[in-house]
Structure formats: structure tokens, C-alpha cells
Amino acid sequence: MRVLLVEDDEMIGRSLKQALEGAGWSADWVRDGELAQSALGDGGYTCVLLDLGLPKQDGTEVLRRARERGDATPVLVLTARDGLDDRIHSLDLGADDYLLKPFEFRELLARMRAVVRRRDGAAHSLVGSGVLQLDLTTREVVVNGEREALTAREFALLHALLERPGAILSREQLENRIYGWGEEVTSNAIDVLIHGMRRKLGADSIRNVRGLGWRVAA
């Protein structure tokens, strides 16, 4: 799953990116509001971590414009303790949650799971269709009642497909959801991933629609 990290503080940004990647997220880091705006325009993010005080364009402005465009990506605002008005304003503009700096990384991960879950329309940690479900907390897939561990990329791929069961996602859409900037993506990376997942989850778990892409059963 991809997260857009918007943070102009070098130290916080670097340590967050590293920690997020350690937790299995693919993290793209931008340091100002304009870059955040254009990264969001490209799409593909599961969630956004948004600092408010940013060069070039304020975080609240980034959020306001994204929501105006109809971008519904979950946004978690990371903010300093003294900015009560900013926090209220950002929630009113459509932020899904906020976290006060400094925070514990474990809490950040839990809140990220929570905003993603709510966007998926699930009050608990399982999302998905009948036969296939994903547990956002343990990053396992539940198939016919059995739990299977997934790699970070397998998890990201299945999460993208299960957001809209039955809808076809193209190779480009899947790559966009799984890989961050500057990551090497071989031309058959998606095929290799899906081949491995079919072995784990059954041949019918992910269907290929010739020339168009892949989907899971609705």
C-alpha cells in the first residue's frame, strides 16, 4: 500500500519514511505543498500523512483543493500541539483524523489502519468480499476461513482489488498502487505477484481479463 508523506522537517520526514517502509508501506515523501498537490493528482495513494505548516502551499490548502477535486483519499493530519484552530479547520475541510506531534509510531500505524478501514466501509479490521477478506491489522488474507500470511506487495495488490470487487484494474493501475517513486518495476512484476498469490489462494482467486487487467469476484 502506498502512502504520501508530506513533511518539510528533514529529520521527521526521513525517520517516518524509514519507519513506514519498515512496516510494509511504500512511502513517497514530498517536502512542500505544491509537490504534494501534484503527487495527489497522480493518484494511487491508500492514505496521506499531511503536515500543515509547509513551504509554498499550506497543508490546509492542499487538503481543501484535493477535496474540491473530489479526491477522497484518507488524510491524516500531523500537527503541532499549539495549532488547535488549524486542527479544527483541517477536520472541517475533510481530514479524516489528526495526530499531535510528537507521537508514537505505533499509534500512527493504528490510526492509518483506522482511516483506511473507514474509507473501505468496514468498522472492524476485515475488508473484502465473500470468499476473500483482508485483515488490515495482521496483514493476512482470510480465504474460506483460513488465514494466510502475505508479503507487503501481495497485500497492497489484493487491497487494491478488494476495494472494488468485480472491477477490473489494469497493470498500470496496480503498479501505481504497489510501487513508490524510483522503485524498479520489471515488466512482468505484476504477473509474477499474481502467479504466486494464485498458488496461495487458489487459481480462481484473481481472474485475468485478457488485454484489460485483473479482478476479484464480486
Ligand code: CA
Ligand atoms: Ca512543517
